[in-house]
Amino acid sequence: MVACSGGADSLALAAATAFVASRLGRPAGLVTVDHGLQAGSAERATAVAEWAGRVGFDPVEAVPVTVAGRPGGPEAAARQARYQALTAAARRHDAVAVLLGHTRDDQAETVLLALARGAGPRGLAGMPARRELQGVPLLRPLLDVSRAQTRDACAALGLTPWQDPHNTDPSYARARVRADALPALVAALGDGVVDNLARTARLLAADTAALDDLAAAALGAPQPRPDRVAVDRPVRDGGGLSVVALAGLPGAVRSRVLHAWARELGAPPGALSHRHVDALDALVTAWRGQGATALPGGVRVGRRDGRLVPVD
Numbered sequence: 001m002v003a004c005s006g007g008a009d010s011l012a013l014a015a016a017t018a019f020v021a022s023r024l025g026r027p028a029g030l031v032t033v034d035h036g037l038q039a040g041s042a043e044r045a046t047a048v049a050e051w052a053g054r055v056g057f058d059p060v061e062a063v064p065v066t067v068a069g070r071p072g073g074p075e076a077a078a079r080q081a082r083y084q085a086l087t088a089a090a091r092r093h094d095a096v097a098v099l100l101g102h103t104r105d106d107q108a109e110t111v112l113l114a115l116a117r118g119a120g121p122r123g124l125a126g127m128p129a130r131r132e133l134q135g136v137p138l139l140r141p142l143l144d145v146s147r148a149q150t151r152d153a154c155a156a157l158g159l160t161p162w163q164d165p166h167n168t169d170p171s172y173a174r175a176r177v178r179a180d181a182l183p184a185l186v187a188a189l190g191d192g193v194v195d196n197l198a199r200t201a202r203l204l205a206a207d208t209a210a211l212d213d214l215a216a217a218a219l220g221a222p223q224p225r226p227d228r229v230a231v232d233r234p235v236r237d238g239g240g241l242s243v244v245a246l247a248g249l250p251g252a253v254r255s256r257v258l259h260a261w262a263r264e265l266g267a268p269p270g271a272l273s274h275r276h277v278d279a280l281d282a283l284v285t286a287w288r289g290q291g292a293t294a295l296p297g298g299v300r301v302g303r304r305d306g307r308l309v310p311v312d
């Protein structure tokens with residue numbers, strides 16, 4: 001089920017989901033929450049629901065919620081009511097997940113806000129691409145997509161997104177980051193800033209997951225991510241590294257192992273970037289028979305017989 005406010009991000013997400021779902025022959029639903037906080041909010045919810053029905057979503061729900069009387073400020077109260085309504089709708093319809101429209105720009109704003117309040121790595125890890133709330137998986141498929149792209153997508157599809165007045169209300173810290181802080185950083189440091197903040201979140205999310213695994217193991221807790229192969233066999237295998245052993249490591253540990261090994265092979269540390277380490281990682285986690293990875297210093301690494309090995 002897509003959670004759609006009618007704004008550009010979640011409207012683009014909904015349009016993409018409708019497109020993909022019909023081609024996969026899978027049902028997709030849509031839920032829009034009416035917080036009842038602004039004049040015309042019920043009409044907006046009805047308009048979103050009508051559009052959703054026209055483009056093939058089924059079921060479609062416009063859910064009114066009561067925000068008053070909940071703990072916290074108005075923003076927190078609205079969020080709590082919204083997430084409760086979203087997970088309840090998902091459970092009513094046995095949805096496998098709820099899709100949220102947060103973009104790379106939202107992620108960059110989240111990281112900047114976390115940095116400014118002195119958050120630790122968990123806060124700097126930003127919003128996860130996947131988490132569970134009351135047994136319902138919440139997914140954010142657009143974390144690698146920019147807000148400009150969602151606007152362009154809506155324009156290309158002839159959709160008119162709803163503009164949330166909160167997004168431009170300067171009494172909200174996030175709106176000030178969006179309107180002033182991030183544009184100032186981009187002007188001073190270049191267009192890459194948004195992408196790089198989002199990448200920082202990904203890196204810290206991987207570190208945090210690895211440390212959480214260690215903490216869970218120290219407590220003797222069940223494996224938090226049973227899909228991961230638990231391996232404690234040595235990573236070194238002859239002159240190379242064992243793919244099975246590498247695959248069993250938490251991503252953050254694996255990337256450090258690959259970085260250290262690349263340096264051992266002679267790649268100069270200053271020239272070794274995350275792109276090189278990602279390419280080595282792909283030989284383990286996204287193996288499609290690809291060719292050798294070229295590293296700085298003329299080093300090349302390929303995958304042979306279940307091992308990563310230096311090749312000519």
Ligand SMILES: Nc1ncnc2c1ncn2[C@@H]1O[C@H](COP(=O)(O)OP(=O)(O)OP(=O)(O)O)[C@@H](O)[C@H]1O
Pocket residue numbers: 002003004005009010031032033034035079082099100101102106
């Ligand atoms: N009224 C709504 N009805 C349904 N879904 C909504 C609604 N408002 C927001 N969402 C969902 O949440 C996503 C994020 O929205 P927005 O950025 O406004 O909320 P936020 O308060 O920043 O999010 P969060 O509470 O997750 O931090 C949207 O892309 C959409 O998927």
